[in-house]
Amino acid sequence: MNDVMILVVEDDPSIQRLIAVALETQNYRYQMVSTGKMAVQDVLSHRPDLIILDLGLPDMEGVAIIESVRGWSxxxxxxxxxxxxxxxxxxxxxxxxxxxxxKPFSVDELLARIRVGLRRVKSGLNPQEDPVYVNGRLKIDYAANLVYVADKKIHLTPIEYKLLCLLAKHTGKVLTYHFILKEVWGIYDNDSSALRVFMTTLRKKIEADPANPTVLQTHVGVGYRMVNVHEEK
Structure with missing residues (x-):
């Protein structure tokens, strides 16, 4: 049995069964709860390694659970x-x-996302805490402020470099336009037109095929994600 413990917060019996079967195929241990109150209590008492959360729960909003958990975990x-x-x-x-x-979602996709999440837990490291970040063909030398693609040094503008480092720091996590604009430009704005321009130029410099990106993934209408190329294969 896998040492990982996953908390599943879901009130639909059919989805509960689907997720349970998926987790059992990978020998993950899991706890299944159907209310927000039970979820918060379980996080405090069992300290799961990862949470799978439905937003539409009978007693409270899923976003409220996220905010509560993020207050300390x-x-x-x-x-x-x-x-x-x-x-x-x-x-x-x-x-x-x-x-x-x-929903409906692919079981294979769910398991892939779980692996990405657990990888960050097991590493115990923030990617930017290491002096060198490596993700497939991409390498960032933080100490020297240099970026390499397939061992070839490439030139990035200060904004491109800051944007790339932010995405690398949160590898595997979807970052919203709002979050990126706040972190990179220090502004609270819903206009992501400038961000799209910088992402386009950044992809041209680091992607093997900018028209079909494999490293910098777009979540249309939401934001961007740095893909862990080893986990997503």
């Missing part, structure tokens, strides 16, 4: 919800969720 939270509106995704991600899957 950095445990990875993957939202699995029938709510497909971009506003719902952005609210959950800005509250502190690490990822967001819309």
């Amino acid at each position: 950095s445990v990875p939270i993957i939202v699995v919800s029938a709510r497909s509106d971009d506003k719902d995704k952005i609210r959950a991600l800005d509250a502190g969720a690490d990822d967001y899957l819309t």
